[in-house]
Amino acid sequence: MAALAFLLECAATAALIGMAVSLLVWPALLALRGRGLRRVPALRADLAFVLGTLPALVSMAMVAAAVAPPLAAAVGLAADHCLGHGHHVHLCFLHSTHVRPLLAAVGAFALAVFLFRAGGVVLRVLRMRERLSALESLGTPRPGRFPIVAVPGAPQLCHAAGFVRGRILLSASLEESLTPTELRSALAHEEAHLRRRDPLLGLLLGVAGLFAAPLFARACAAVYQTAAEEACDAEAAAAMGDGGLVAGALVKVAALQRRVSHVAGEAPAFGALALERRVRLLLDEEARASTAHALRVAGAVALAAGLFAFAHTAFLHHAVETALHLLF
Template sequence: MAALAFLLECAATAALIGLAVSLLVWPALLALRGRVLRRVPSLRADLAFVLGTLPALASMGVVAAAGAPSFAAALGLVADHCLGHGHHVHLCFVHSTHVRPLLAAVGAFSLAVFLFRAGGLVLRLMRMQARLAALESLGTSRPGLFSIVAVPGAPQLCHAVGFVRRRILLSATLEESLTPTELRSALAHEEAHLRRRDPLLGLLLGVAGLFAAPFLARACAAVYQTAAEEACDAEAAATVGDGGLVAGALVKVAALQRKLSHVAGAAPAFGALALERRVRLLLDEEARAITAQALRVAGAVALAAGLLVLAHIAFLHHAVETALHLLF
């Protein structure tokens, strides 16, 4: 019973912290969706990633700090403090507690929503991996900076994939439809995705979104995806040496994808996503190619958060218990 009460209390705490942080970072995300950092899309993508992961970092950090004393007491590292503060709610998986009905309901609902969203994410990943495996089983691999898997068939496909083993899927029909310069532009764009590790960052953003409010998770994913596409356009333009060539290839591929959308399904990255805005940036040469720093910045934030939690475990533990007591 104590373990169940502890689980529900932790779930409620994580959900409340995630919602609070989501509301705090929402104004900053709205600014990113406007004209802020228009000419530096890579930085905009990095900031969207960091904002999207903040609710997860805060939720996990606060819950870890709140539950740490009971784990330390169970291991004999510190004295058991539970009996000394029976005047309010306390988080402990050892001692039997009478969890408050409203707190238990919030925790149960939050846990159910988390598991439902996590199940959906896992199901989407499994389906994606199955489709990729089926496509790659039909193709042949070409060596290069990043291997290119040439896939036969009708879909107009040019897509960067791989969380660890990074590669590009390229359909034969698309390769035949593009001129050498256009193909070089498309491949340069996808190579930029792989250098930036966008497939991995997209996965991490999706997992972190499980701890955030759904509206923030969706908005962060949308801002990150659009900004990442613009950043890869800028890198492709720098590689090819002419933004107009990349814009022309972008428009042509988007037209081919729309023509065969009944075959290809959802458009891959080098396609029609935010097409007008991306073409305008390329033609005006507004977007600048800069190095992606999302993983480094997020890692620095996570390290700082971890050090803050370690330095203030006792305070955070007591603050969470007091807040739960006042709220419920």
């Protein structure tokens, strides 16, 4: 009974912290949709990624700090802290406590929603990997810094793939439909996705979104995806020396892709996402190419949250127990 109560209390704590952080940073996410960072899409993408992972980082750090004292007591590294405060909820699996019905219900609901959403993320990743693997098995690799896999058949596809081993899937039908300049523009865009590690960042953002409010997680993913596409457009324009060339290739590929289904799923692909806005940015040469720092910034935030939680485990444990007592 104590173990079940502990699990439900941890699930409720993680969900409540994730929701609270989501609400606190939502105004910052809304600000990213404005015109203030229009000219620096790479920075906008970085900020969207950091905001999207913040609920998960804070939630995991707080829960880890809150469960550290009972874990330390269980392995004999610390004294039993529960004996000193019997006046509120115990976040502990060592002692059988009365499970408050509302707290148990919140924890059970949060755990069920988390598992359901996690299953959806896993299913989407598996489906995407299956589609890409099927295409790659038919293709012929071409060597390079980012290998190109030439795929035969009808799909109009120019797609960056690989969480670790980056490569570009290019359909023969699309390659034949584009001029050499248009093809270089499309490939420059996809190479920018791989340099930025957008496939990996998209996966991490999806996993981190499991700890955030669902609407907030979807909004972060949408802002990140659009900003990442604009950032790659800007890098491609810098590589080609003319944003108009990239805009022309983008419009042509988008028109070709409308005739067939989107094979690549939600992963980065040269195509029609936010087409009008991206073409306007390219033609006006407003967006500037810049380096992505999302992984470094998120890593620094994670390190800071971890160090703070480690240094204040007793305080955070007591604060979480007090908050649960007051709420439930």
